Amino acid sequence: MSSKLAASALASRPMPVAGHGRSRRLPEVLQYVVLPLAVLLLWQVASEIGFVRRNILPPPSEVVLVWYDLITGSTDAAARYSGTWLGHAWASTWRVFVGFAWGASLGIIAGLLIGLSRVVERMLDPTLQVLRNIPVTAWVPLSLVFFGIGNAPAIFLIGLGAFFPAAINATHGVRQINITLYKAARMMGANERELLRRVILPGALPSILTGVRLSMGIAWVLVVVAEILAVRRGLGYLLNDAYLFYRNDIVIAAMLSIGLLGFASDRLVVLLRSALLTWNEKETFGGEH
Amino acid sequence: MGSISVRAVSKRFETGDVDVTALEAVDLQVRDQEFVTLVGASGCGKSTLLNLVAGFETPSSGEVLVDGAPVRGPGPDRGVVFQQTALFPWLTVEENIAFGLSLRANRGKGEVKPIVERLLERTGLAAFRTRRPAELSGGMRQRAAIASVLAIDPSTLLMDEPFGALDALTRSIMQDFLLELWEARRKTVVLVTHDIDEAIYLADRTIIMTAHPGRICEAIEVDLPRPRRYEMRSSAAFIRLRDHVTQIVRAEALKGTAPLGAPASPALVPSMTQSAQN
Incomplete structure (x- = not known):
């Protein structure tokens, strides 16, 4: 019966066209992270080889360290902003x-x-x-x-x-x-x-x-x-x-x-x-x- | 309960400068529990007539009475089945069937659950009770729509090309389904269709309407025995009726499509001169 066909088509949610042969291509998790990883990598490399100055565009590794201090206030990498993140984030969210x-x-x-x-x-x-x-x-x-x-x-x-x-x-x-x-x-x-x-x-x-x-x-x-x-x-x-x-x-x-x-x-x-x-x-x- | 009386009803629609006369001087009596079909070419006003009885439109002149009382707007005594199935997409099949009964206006029409249960059973939708309309086939959707109207137990059923959107096979199955429901619990039915076979097969009486302006041209008593069976469609009596109705409907439809280069259908002229006089 056509209704059964419709039901089974619904059960397997239609995938966007590009995801059709996903078994032969990248695993699904990789599909999600490939772009962000590539951007971070490129950014890190550009900074390491001196393509951009560190004080203009600091590499992701530094951003992560500063961010960590910004939140926890444990390393003083963020100096006067150290440990202020939660207050700022809460103020904005509110x-x-x-x-x-x-x-x-x-x-x-x-x-x-x-x-x-x-x-x-x-x-x-x-x-x-x-x-x-x-x-x-x-x-x-x-x-x-x-x-x-x-x-x-x-x-x-x-x-x-x-x-x-x-x-x-x-x-x-x-x-x-x-x-x-x-x-x-x-x-x-x-x-x-x-x-x-x-x-x-x-x-x-x-x-x-x-x-x-x-x-x-x-x-x-x-x-x-x-x-x-x-x-x-x-x-x-x-x-x-x-x-x-x-x-x-x-x-x-x-x-x-x-x-x-x-x-x-x-x-x-x-x-x-x-x-x-x-x-x-x-x-x-x-x-x- | 469920007699309809249409008396000298005209309906004009104002569209810009030209008044379109959808119906002119229409008289129609429908007895209680009678199955009447309205058939005619498109534009003959058959849907307009149905909408007047349903209360979605008001007549420009004349009056429409149901059980002797003039129609003032739509109401649960006249259940309407639309061509475009009127099911709420956010409700399941059983919730759709229960919808009408859960309204204030229908309090006291009985316990909701057993009524829904009975209708699910009778429409063969019990296994699909938790499905949403989008998950149903066209025929099932229309069965659910009919069930949702029957739930409020109207004395009159008004059906506007209910099977028009279905394929031919499903349509003929739905016709038998409708007749079965009607035989089990008779109601007054007025059904609009452009399918001549359907109009004859279902009806006690088929009303043929003609266009520009919409008028009742002829009423034909269909004296085929009940309950109707599919085989009757090839009987001599059925074919005779069908040929007769087809002849009238076709002649009317051809009038509307004047050959190239010829002046517009003369039938159009009266309504336009009429509006000029107004």
Whole structure:
């Protein structure tokens, strides 16, 4: 029966085309690490042979040592920054999550309302479309004037950046719901609340979560911008401060820290997504994301 | 419970400057537990007529009564089966079937579990209860959709080309499946189709509609014995009915496709002059 065929095809998740003959090529683990290893190796060699000056681009081995001291404070390789990593990392992560939380949740609510009501759309959408096209970095001067120096402008900027992708994708999520589902639910007697809770929200959820993921990404971009300008703690501040003291090894360690924390946050959102959406993946080529 | 009365109903759609008259002066009575099929070329307004009874559209003039009361919007007394299967992709088969019963409007229609169980059994989907719609074949999906509508036990079943998206073999199996359900528990059924064989095979009465504007052209009593069997399709009586319906539908369809260089179908003209007068 065709249904059995479909089921077995689903059980063995389709692999991207390039992975087809993986038994004859690189083992899977190697496929993941080959690029980072190559980059690190090239970087180390370039530094060792003097292709680039060590104080401009310190080799990965030095970055690792400095990073280690930055976190533990045990070797003093990071000098005045020794052992400060956790404080900076926590400050940045906290700002990202607070800013993201208000920005994304307001964005989702606004986006849903725009998608659900033509009146709200006419009232909100033009304004949002204009505001959306102002780069969030252009808000920096005003946000400093309004909120002064400290956490407030950082959280404002991050929230503002997180708001738009969340809003746009929530609107899209509502709009792309199959009208037949809506009609079917109404035909069965669903009231407004049931329509919202049982048809519109679950139907829009995949798109909402896509927006949430984009918001999280933007939040990590903006936390660096905000910390360079407005605060004295956080990975962005560390990065900028170390730059001013010609400590490029610490700059690189801070950059990689931001990258890793951003990556971890993204995984968190993806995890949330796969916990909430067990149905959506079955129809995609990749089977995840 | 489940009689339908369509009285002098017209339906015009405004599209830019031109009004399109989808239905004009349509009268139709459907008795309780009668199986009626609407057949006609595309554009004859058969889906519009169904949507008016379902309550998704309101007539421009005239009235639609169900059990003597005018239709005000869709409701669980009139179950609709759509061509594009209306299953929630995030729910499993059994959750989809239970959906209607879990709504406030259908409280008190009975214990959810046994009803779902019975429908899973009767639709042959028991083994697939935890599957999601995307994991089902087209025929199974449509069976699940029919089950989800039957769960709320509507007195009337309105079906808009329910098997139109299925391959010919699956379609004929689904027709027998539908008849079997209907024989076991009779409901008023109005089924829209462009498949003439299907229209005759299923129906107590086949209504032929013509386009521009949509009108009822002829109503044909199908006096084939019940329960219907697949073999009846090659009986002389069936073939006679089919030829008769085909002739009318074909003649209408050809009118719509005027030969190259000829003026547009004259049938189009009245509705346009009418809108000019408005």
